[in-house]
Amino acid sequence: xxxxxxxxxxxxxxxxxxxxxxxxxxxxxxxxxxxxxxxxxxxxxxxxxxxxxxxxxxxxxxxxxxxxxxxxxxxxxxxxxxxxxxxxxxxxxxxxxxxxxxxxxxxxxxxxxxxxxxxxxxxxxxxxxxxxxxxxxxxxxxxxxxxx
Amino acid sequence: xxxxxxxxxxxxxxxxxxxxxxxxxxxxxxxxxxxxxxxxxxxxxxxxxxxxxxxxxxxxxxxxxxxxxxxxxxxxxxxxxxxxxxxxxxxxxxxxxxxxxxxxxxxxxxxxxxxxxxxxxxxxxxxxxxxxxxxxxxxxxxxxxxxxxxxxxxxxxxxxxxxx
Numbered sequence: 001x002x003x004x005x006x007x008x009x010x011x012x013x014x015x016x017x018x019x020x021x022x023x024x025x026x027x028x029x030x031x032x033x034x035x036x037x038x039x040x041x042x043x044x045x046x047x048x049x050x051x052x053x054x055x056x057x058x059x060x061x062x063x064x065x066x067x068x069x070x071x072x073x074x075x076x077x078x079x080x081x082x083x084x085x086x087x088x089x090x091x092x093x094x095x096x097x098x099x100x101x102x103x104x105x106x107x108x109x110x111x112x113x114x115x116x117x118x119x120x121x122x123x124x125x126x127x128x129x130x131x132x133x134x135x136x137x138x139x140x141x142x143x144x145x146x147x148x
Numbered sequence: 149x150x151x152x153x154x155x156x157x158x159x160x161x162x163x164x165x166x167x168x169x170x171x172x173x174x175x176x177x178x179x180x181x182x183x184x185x186x187x188x189x190x191x192x193x194x195x196x197x198x199x200x201x202x203x204x205x206x207x208x209x210x211x212x213x214x215x216x217x218x219x220x221x222x223x224x225x226x227x228x229x230x231x232x233x234x235x236x237x238x239x240x241x242x243x244x245x246x247x248x249x250x251x252x253x254x255x256x257x258x259x260x261x262x263x264x265x266x267x268x269x270x271x272x273x274x275x276x277x278x279x280x281x282x283x284x285x286x287x288x289x290x291x292x293x294x295x296x297x298x299x300x301x302x303x304x305x306x307x308x309x310x311x312x
Contacts (some may be wrong), residue, residue: 002216010217016207019193019200022175023208041172042210042263043162046173050216052152052305055170055208056196060308063164063203069253071260087304098224102260105224109308132260138235138252140242 002050004031009041012055031070066113068106070120071102072127079103091119102132154202159187163195168309171208211307219269221276223284223296226262228255233290234264240286241266246279262294273298 002010008031017023024042025035030114043052074082079097086092086106095106110116120131156164162185171177172243178196179189187195199205214222229237233250241264242250249267266283280296 010210010212012211014212016209017171019178019197019208021189021193022176024173035175036182037312039175043173045210046170048216049213052211052213053170054173054210054309055307056164056167056199057194057206057209057211058168058308059165059204059206062154062202063156069265083303090309091306092304093172094305097301097303098297098299100297102297104303105297105299120228132256134256134260136251136253138238140238140250140252144179 002045004043006041006050007030009033009038010045010051013042013051023118033123040112060109064112066108066110066116068108068120069118070108070123071132071134072104072123072129073102074104074127074129078127082129086123089119089123091115153264154199156204159185159257160195160199163187163192167196168307205265213305214269215302218271219247221270221273222299223268223270223273223276223280224299225266225268225280225288225294225296227264227266227293227294228261228265228284229287229288230292231263237287237290238264241283244279244282244286246270247283264291 012027012031019028020026022035024038028035028038042054046054072082082104083095086104087095091108091110093107093109095104096101098105108116108119110119120133124131163181166181166184172180174180176189178192182189182192196205200207238250238252241247246268247266248269251265252263253264255261255266268276268279270279276296284291284294
């Protein structure tokens with residue numbers, strides 16, 4: 001369970017950490033906490049998987065890499081097996097099950113743009129299923145902040 | 149900011165590799181990273197700052213688990229919007245407070261007809277349906293059809309691994 005202080009901290013942490021020598025002390029001062037408590041609570045939130053991750057949010061495309069969203073229609077009786085095959089690729093950053101004919105949706109990030117096609121082809125070969133490649137063409141807003 | 153990829157040298161790449169899984173939770177995280185990559189703390193901060201200014205780092209932040217925050221209904225709403233109107237309307241949809249991401253993506257006919265994606269999050273599917281209704285009114289006749297694909301399980305969420 002998370003308490004009101006955790007919520008305040010999660011809201012603040014989604015907005016971005018200052019790049020200074022002691023960033024957790026800076027956050028602590030803003031929230032009227034102490035640095036050790038901020039660090040302890042963050043560790044707890046990460047250990048409890050309330051936070052998926054904490055760190056720099058790199059933009060694959062601005063770093064010269066490739067990024068796409070891919071979708072597959074996976075037969076129910078093969079779902080776990082195909083999940084393992086797809087997730088085994090380190091380029092797969094996120095993978096979600098969705099209730100649709102296209103029931104597996106994953107984000108692929110690669111160091112070089114041309115590797116997207118190679119990885120998608122490998123996934124098609126390994127699974128025997130076809131993959132829809134749906135790269136973003138335009139981004140209208142990106143604000144992953146959810147009120148805690 | 150221009151759109152050309154940022155030029156990265158070997159030191160930047162080492163820094164990305166050392167931080168892409170997350171930042172250490174210690175009082176001086178950049179000093180610890182600096183020790184690991186053989187730089188000093190100021191150089192690490194300068195390089196991260198440069199990447200952030202260039203947009204290669206969006207921000208240094210926490211990514212919450214939607215489910216754990218009580219957002220039990222996470223829907224990817226997908227819309228078939230007139231090509232002439234999609235960019236103008238996409239900006240409006242993206243500006244809605246409850247939309248966390250909004251993208252234009254290619255159609256893949258005949259398998260996939262939707263070109264606008266808007267992610268919406270709520271405590272329940274009813275709440276998400278209300279939000280989807282707001283998007284529908286905003287798009288009006290420019291949207292031929294739409295669907296909402298709810299996520300039912302996180303199968304993987306490690307974040308990007310850009311440098312191996």
